[in-house]
Amino acid sequence: MLRPIQSAALLEGPAGITLHLHGPDGAMTQVPLTLAALREIAALAGAAAAAHSEPRPCP
Numbered sequence: 001m002l003r004p005i006q007s008a009a010l011l012e013g014p015a016g017i018t019l020h021l022h023g024p025d026g027a028m029t030q031v032p033l034t035l036a037a038l039r040e041i042a043a044l045a046g047a048a049a050a051a052h053s054e055p056r057p058c059p
Helices: 035-053
Strands: 007-013 016-022 028-033
Touching: 028 035
Parallel strands: none
Antiparallel strands: 007 016, 016 028
């Protein structure tokens, strides 16, 4: 089960890039990311941005 996420940050360190997820209760989860995972995240973000920038027909 996933807990609610209040904020997230990508941080680069000596071990690579880590996704830091912060919950409203102050809990933090760190998830190490591979280059392939970062590419997938970027592709999903690009697709979401493109979907929101296309004009929608008026009902």
